Amino acid sequence: MSFNYTINNAWLSVVLLGVVLLLRSLVAQAEDPESALSGGDFERTEQREACDEYAPLKRAYFGDTHVHTALSQDASTQGTRIRPDGAYRFAKGERVDIQPFDDRGNALRSQQISRPLDFAAITDHAELYGEVRICNTPELEGYNNWVCKVYRHFPRVAFYMMNARAGFIDSRWGYCGKDGEHCERQAAVVWQELQEATEQAYDRSSACNFTSFNAYEWTGLHGPSGKGNMHRNVIFRNDQVPETAISALDGRRPDQLWSALEEQCLDAGSGCDALVIPHNSNLSGGQMLRTKDFDGDPIDETLARQRARLEPIIEVMQHKGSSECFFGAYDFIEEDELCAFEFLQQANMGNPTEGAPGPSNGYLREGLRDGLRVQERLGINPFKFGFVASTDTHLGIPGAVEEDRFQGGGGNGKSARYEVPPGLPDRPEYNPGGLAVVWAEENSRDALFTGMRNKETYGTSGPRIELRFFGGWDFESTICESSDLVAQAYQRGVPMGGDLPESSDEQSNAPRFVVAALRDVNGGEPLQKVQVIKGWVDGNGESRESVVDVATIDGHDIEVDPRDCQTSGNGPGSVCTVWKDPNFDPAQNSYYYTRVMENPSCRWSQRQCLANGVDCTKPETITDGLEACCAIDHRPVIQERAWSSPIWYRARP
Amino acid sequence: MSSRFFRKPSVHFWLLGCLLFAFDRWYNVPEDIRVIEYPDDAQVSELRQQWMMTTGRAPSAADTAQMVQYELDQRILLNEALRFNLHFYDTVVQQRLLRDMRFMGDTEGQTDAQLLEQAYAMELHVNDTVAKRRLMQAMESIYRAPGENQVPAEAELKAVYDGRIKEFTLPETRKISHVFVSRDRHREKAEGQARELYERFSRDEVALEKARLSTDPFLSGLDFSHLSVRQLSRHFGDTFSREVFNCKEKPWCGPIESPYGWHLVWVHEQKPAKPQTFEAVQQKLVYYVKREKGDKALNDRMTELRDIYQVSGGPEQESEKQ
Numbered sequence: 024m025s026f027n028y029t030i031n032n033a034w035l036s037v038v039l040l041g042v043v044l045l046l047r048s049l050v051a052q053a054e055d056p057e058s059a060l061s062g063g064d065f066e067r068t069e070q071r072e073a074c075d076e077y078a079p080l081k082r083a084y085f086g087d088t089h090v091h092t093a094l095s096q097d098a099s100t101q102g103t104r105i106r107p108d109g110a111y112r113f114a115k116g117e118r119v120d121i122q123p124f125d126d127r128g129n130a131l132r133s134q135q136i137s138r139p140l141d142f143a144a145i146t147d148h149a150e151l152y153g154e155v156r157i158c159n160t161p162e163l164e165g166y167n168n169w170v171c172k173v174y175r176h177f178p179r180v181a182f183y184m185m186n187a188r189a190g191f192i193d194s195r196w197g198y199c200g201k202d203g204e205h206c207e208r209q210a211a212v213v214w215q216e217l218q219e220a221t222e223q224a225y226d227r228s229s230a231c232n233f234t235s236f237n238a239y240e241w242t243g244l245h246g247p248s249g250k251g252n253m254h255r256n257v258i259f260r261n262d263q264v265p266e267t268a269i270s271a272l273d274g275r276r277p278d279q280l281w282s283a284l285e286e287q288c289l290d291a292g293s294g295c296d297a298l299v300i301p302h303n304s305n306l307s308g309g310q311m312l313r314t315k316d317f318d319g320d321p322i323d324e325t326l327a328r329q330r331a332r333l334e335p336i337i338e339v340m341q342h343k344g345s346s347e348c349f350f351g352a353y354d355f356i357e358e359d360e361l362c363a364f365e366f367l368q369q370a371n372m373g374n375p376t377e378g379a380p381g382p383s384n385g386y387l388r389e390g391l392r393d394g395l396r397v398q399e400r401l402g403i404n405p406f407k408f409g410f411v412a413s414t415d416t417h418l419g420i421p422g423a424v425e426e427d428r429f430q431g432g433g434g435n436g437k438s439a440r441y442e443v444p445p446g447l448p449d450r451p452e453y454n455p456g457g458l459a460v461v462w463a464e465e466n467s468r469d470a471l472f473t474g475m476r477n478k479e480t481y482g483t484s485g486p487r488i489e490l491r492f493f494g495g496w497d498f499e500s501t502i503c504e505s506s507d508l509v510a511q512a513y514q515r516g517v518p519m520g521g522d523l524p525e526s527s528d529e530q531s532n533a534p535r536f537v538v539a540a541l542r543d544v545n546g547g548e549p550l551q552k553v554q555v556i557k558g559w560v561d562g563n564g565e566s567r568e569s570v571v572d573v574a575t576i577d578g579h580d581i582e583v584d585p586r587d588c589q590t591s592g593n594g595p596g597s598v599c600t601v602w603k604d605p606n607f608d609p610a611q612n613s614y615y616y617t618r619v620m621e622n623p624s625c626r627w628s629q630r631q632c633l634a635n636g637v638d639c640t641k642p643e644t645i646t647d648g649l650e651a652c653c654a655i656d657h658r659p660v661i662q663e664r665a666w667s668s669p670i671w672y673r674a675r676p
Numbered sequence: 677m678s679s680r681f682f683r684k685p686s687v688h689f690w691l692l693g694c695l696l697f698a699f700d701r702w703y704n705v706p707e708d709i710r711v712i713e714y715p716d717d718a719q720v721s722e723l724r725q726q727w728m729m730t731t732g733r734a735p736s737a738a739d740t741a742q743m744v745q746y747e748l749d750q751r752i753l754l755n756e757a758l759r760f761n762l763h764f765y766d767t768v769v770q771q772r773l774l775r776d777m778r779f780m781g782d783t784e785g786q787t788d789a790q791l792l793e794q795a796y797a798m799e800l801h802v803n804d805t806v807a808k809r810r811l812m813q814a815m816e817s818i819y820r821a822p823g824e825n826q827v828p829a830e831a832e833l834k835a836v837y838d839g840r841i842k843e844f845t846l847p848e849t850r851k852i853s854h855v856f857v858s859r860d861r862h863r864e865k866a867e868g869q870a871r872e873l874y875e876r877f878s879r880d881e882v883a884l885e886k887a888r889l890s891t892d893p894f895l896s897g898l899d900f901s902h903l904s905v906r907q908l909s910r911h912f913g914d915t916f917s918r919e920v921f922n923c924k925e926k927p928w929c930g931p932i933e934s935p936y937g938w939h940l941v942w943v944h945e946q947k948p949a950k951p952q953t954f955e956a957v958q959q960k961l962v963y964y965v966k967r968e969k970g971d972k973a974l975n976d977r978m979t980e981l982r983d984i985y986q987v988s989g990g991p992e993q994e995s996e997k998q
Contacts, residue, residue: 075849075902075947082896126805129726138910161767176775228952230846230904487910489895506891506898541895544913544935595860596936597895 065464065473068294069261074231074465080509081462081479083489084471086142087114087421088238088300088459089256089341089413091434094147094213095240096155096185098417100178101433102440105419107145107217111224114143114421115233121418121430122439131443134430138487138545140422140458141466143224144238145217146256149270151185152213153206154196165198165205178440186242195272207267214239214268222262231466237264241280241299243271246310247317250373251385252303253277253310255334257284260296260472264288276317277301278326281333289332298476300411302338304385305346308371312390312406314397322397327405335520336475337408339387339482339666340365342415342432342456343372346387347618347666353382355565361554361618364661365454365484372435391669392558392566395612398673399560409478409520409668410616412457422458424485425546426661429455429627446635446648451628451657457484460665462518478520483665486547491539492519492617494670496526498535503599512537519616520668525675533607534672538573539599540619540665548621549594551576551662555602559613573602573617581622585659588625588633609674616669620662628652629659712751714990715744723747750812752981754802757811763801766814772807773800816974823973828965836961836968837954844952844960847904850920851945853884854900858892859937870931870938877928877940884927884942894936902947912939 076082091098092110102122105113113119116139120130157163158171165171174181188196199206217237224235237259244250255277257268265287267273274280280299288295304311316326339347344367352358370380382389387408394406416423417433431437431448432455439448460481461474474480481490491509495516502508516537517523523534542550553574561567581592598619625633632652638644639653651657681687715723723743727735735743763769770788773795777783783791801807837844855877857870877887891898896911909917916934920941923929930940954961 076907077901078897080897125726126809127726128809161771167771228846228956232907491895503893506888506893508893508895509897539895541936544911545909597858597860599893599895 065469067469068263068296069468071227071467072229074467075229076231077465079464080513081464081474082466083487084141084234084461084463084466084474085422085458085483085487086140086144086234086461086471087413087416087456088144088146088236088258088411089240089302089338089415089456090143090145090419090421091147091240091415091417092145092419094152094155094217095417096148096151096174097182097434098147098419099155099159100174100182100440101417101438102178103417103419103433107147107220108223110145110419110421111143111220111233111235113419113423114140115224119420121420123442132430132439134418134420134423134428136420136422137425139233142234142236142461142471143421144236144256144258145221145421146238146240147213147217148242149210149214149239149268150242150272152268152270153203153208153210154185154199156209156213157198157206160209163209165200168196168198170196170198179438203272210270211267214266218262218264225468226466234466234468234471236260236468236472237262239268239270241269241271241277243275243277243280244373245275245317246307246373247313247315248319249308249310250371251308251310252306252372253301254303255280255299255301257297257299258472258475259288261294261468263293263295265291265295278317278329281329284333285329296472297333298335298472299333300336300338301334302341302413302415303343303346303372304337304387304390305344305367305380306369306372307385308374308377309381309383309385310371310373311385312387312393314393322401322405324401324403327397327401327403330405331403331407335407335409335478336411336480336668337387338413339410340412340457340484342453343367343435344452344454346385348388349380349382349384349386351382355561355567356382359570361570361620361662361664363658364664367452368656369452388556388558388568389566391614392560392568395558395560395614396564398612404671407478407671409475409480410482410666411459411461411475411480412482412484412666413459414456416456424455424458426455426485426625426627426663427630429631432456444648446646447628447631447651451651451654455485455627457482458487460487460490478668479518481519481665481667484661484663486543486621486663486665487545488543488547488550488619488621488663488665489541490617490619490665490667491537492667492670493517493537494521494523494534494615494672495537496524496532496534498537498601500601502537502601503539508537508539508599517670519670521670523670523672533604534615535601535603536573536615536617536670537599537601538617538619538667540597542594542596542621544596548590548624548663549576549581549596550598550619551581551594551622552620553598553600554618554620555615556618557604557613557615559608559611561611569606571602574598574600583623583625583660585625585629586633588630590622590624592622594622611672612674613672614669615672617667618664620664623660623662626659626661628657632659710755710985711988712748712755712985714987715747716989719747720744748987749978749982752978752985753812753815754808755985756981757815758802760815760818762811762814763796763807766810768810769801769807772804772810776800776804819974819977820970821973823969823971824966826966826969828962828969832965833958833961834954836964837957840961840964841951844957845949846952847906848921848949849902849904849947850908850943851901851947852903852908852920853888853898853942853944854894855887855891855940855942856894856898856936857931857938857940858894861892862937866937867931867933870940874928874931874940887940887942892937902945912936 093099093103093106109119118133118135121132121134123131157165158174195203221235221237226233240256243253269283284297288297314322316322345365348362350362350366368379370384371377390406394404398404436449436453437444461471462479463470463474493512493516538553555573556570558568576594583590636644637649637652724735777791777795857866859866905917905921912934916932919932928940931938
């Protein structure tokens with residue numbers, strides 16, 4: 024009897040506890056309804072002052088997650104002297120000196136962005152941290168090694184030589200010592216310098232003006248079935264990081280990087296957390312997004328899960344071109360003329376002889392579809408990427424994306440080590456890059472990192488366009504008239520990066536998408552076009568897509584005159600629309616993302632051509648370095664844009 | 677005193693000694709004479725060219741004088757480095773000289789020591805620009821060290837904190853809400869509508885919740901919490917932000933224009949600028965104190981050296997010659 028009474032009391036206690044907890048959550052929701060509607064709060068993993076600005080419905084924070092300084096071999100060989108602390112000062116709005124430098128150490132150029140960034144991550148190449156430090160530090164053993172002499176006296180040769188070894192050969196240079204110990208010790212010094220600079224740059228006060236992330240670039244070239252660009256950036260959530268930056272010299276395949284990060288960070292129990300952002304899939308020869316593993320077999324579930332866990336977002340655009348989509352028709356895919364934007368005619372950075380790219384070179388629309396194919400087979404999608412953009416600057420100047428003050432990106436581009444490049448400051452096919460944008464409640468590491476992990480991110484080609492994209496089943500067509508549009512959208516649907524919730528009525532309903540955008544308030548062009556792109560794989564396994572103009576801006580004579588870059592015509596400062604998929608098939612897995620375009624404006628190269636007085640009708644004005652201005656493939660006019668992360672629909676089995 | 681007194685050799689000895697002592701004190705003949713050359717016309721012209729390349733304008737007379745003084749200071753530093761024989765010990769300089777020697781000719785079979793000996797004999801260490809710059813920098817570091825190596829006391833740090841309180845002060849912020857009249861929706865009527873709303877809200881003392889019913893949708897939201905003028909400008913532009921911060925009216929400010937249209941702004945709260953705590957910025961303070969002490973130590977030493985060094989060939993000497 025007493026035993027039963029005890030058991031009954033225990034159950035009663037559990038029930039009462041549950042009721043209490045339920046009541047508490049209801050009360051909390053009533054007090055702060057928006058927190059329940061915003062997609063949730065984030066875990067706080069660090070000590071810092073609470074931010075004065077906290078927005079439950081989130082704000083857009085603009086940053087750069089791909090920056091190289093003098094610590095990267097391919098930046099230092101081009102004369103970059105800015106170190107991480109200088110790069111962070113630049114990101115915060117200070118003017119900095121950039122190469123070339125005269126014999127007295129005076130810079131012949133300087134640069135400053137018109138608006139500070141909200142966040143940045145310095146991502147120097149980890150593979151040669153130690154080697155570069157040794158070659159630059161006379162007191163260190165190895166400074167006089169022939170490799171270092173080549174590095175100092177013939178930097179362009181060293182650029183190819185040292186990168187080729189790091190990328191293709193499974194051993195380090197001799198001056199690195201037995202088992203590379205000497206270089207690894209020096210690499211640890213560099214990693215420590217990076218962490219110190221990153222900590223100094225991070226605003227832990229309640230102003231929350233700027234967030235810096237510990238980060239680096241993993242520079243591998245080994246794909247599943249050949250050489251290809253496999254570079255990716257590793258971003259850490261807080262100041263708990265592995266003892267060393269796990270580089271391609273520690274493991275040449277990306278899955279080895281993922282495994283090492285899981286072991287030394289995510290699963291180490293130290294509070295460490297990290298994510299990985301691949302870039303330049305457009306230059307990967309198809310290796311970056313192959314559905315085979317690194318032994319040439321189809322991806323298995325383990326690898327798919329690992330990739331999905333470590334790589335939530337990808338660069339859709341940067342200095343070395345756009346990876347969004349292939350420019351051209353193929354199979355059942357019609358040509359999308361807007362895919363010509365910053366489209367490079369190079370297939371593979373890891374193998375320059377490969378020639379022009381094809382549709383399966385690694386473009387994201389096709390990659391996302393391949394993800395759906397793998398999901399069909401395994402139940403898990405390894406290519407479920409949110410989008411960001413970044414610069415990949417090798418001049419140490421994060422966020423320098425403005426077309427009207429571009430001074431080159433360094434790296435694969437033109438070197439300004441000895442002189443200001445005559446004519447155009449960079450190779451004409453390259454561009455200033457873009458910005459990563461994260462929707463987050465506040466400007467802190469935990470909030471921004473969570474936004475990235477959740478894929479509530481987007482990329483812009485430079486302007487600070489604000490972009491919202493929600494998917495749901497029952498958005499009213501009048502939601503755009505509501506002052507609480509965003510709250511309603513969170514309540515009734517999912518934001519960019521999310522999965523459409525299950526609908527009880529999928530057979531007779533179709534998903535609806537809300538797209539809302541604000542033009543860049545400080546210097547951008549008006550908005551011109553909003554599109555929704557849908558991708559899916561049909562019943563025969565063929566790639567399909569539709570590109571739909573969901574908001575057209577009527578009645579404006581919008582143009583730019585490339586002879587003087589004057590823009591004319593007008594356009595809205597904001598756009599909001601609801602679009603319902605008219606061809607929805609509940610049996611088909613699919614993804615949707617939005618692309619918002621500004622009015623046309625002059626590309627950086629055209630601005631430079633005009634500033635240098637080039638007139639293509641007068642050959643005498645086409646001086647050294649300006650030949651590209653009049654080349655047939657020169658694109659003088661662009662439309663800056665923003666790309667949201669996709670929203671995925673998963674068919675019920 | 678009798679004349680016999682003044683004829684004593686000891687008195688003569690004593691008087692001569694006094695004269696010599698006085699002469700030494702008042703004339704202050706230095707033990708060693710240190711001389712540097714004033715930059716010649718070609719060198720001054722080069723300095724002016726460099727200035728124009730980096731600033732885009734011609735230097736004024738004051739700018740030129742400043743550049744010349746800087747050049748003289750650099751020469752003093754180089755001279756001091758050579759006096760201390762730094763060129764024999766600095767590894768960067770040595771590496772540079774070895775590189776120069778190997779570039780200049782066949783050095784096979786010669787050791788580094790032999791090459792360096794030849795380099796010093798040829799005075800490469802004073803002719804190579806990179807080696808010279810390294811020596812000047814090394815000397816600067818040596819003169820800074822007495823200041824930089826001192827551990828600042830807390831009282832010192834607090835004094836710097838008080839002196840730089842402005843720098844450590846977080847800016848004032850506003851917590852605002854707004855009612856928006858969209859230019860895209862209302863076009864040329866937008867401003868008029870905004871003014872009508874403002875007059876009605878002010879006249880009828882319309883509360884915020886009721887006023888919101890009149891707003892057009894605004895993607896960034898209607899509520900902004902504790903933003904500085906810079907942060908607010910991210911959302912609305914600079915002109916709007918300045919007007920909000922300058923607004924004295926209550927409760928409604930406006931209509932205030934932004935690139936999107938017109939806004940009636942309700943200021944909930946105004947937080948004054950507030951300084952960060954001493955503890956929060958202590959590391960920065962240590963950096964500032966050490967840097968300032970280092971600068972002072974260097975400046976003090978340079979001032980002493982400028983008195984010690986004689987400059988030959990300057991414009992004053994040229995005009996004297998003429």
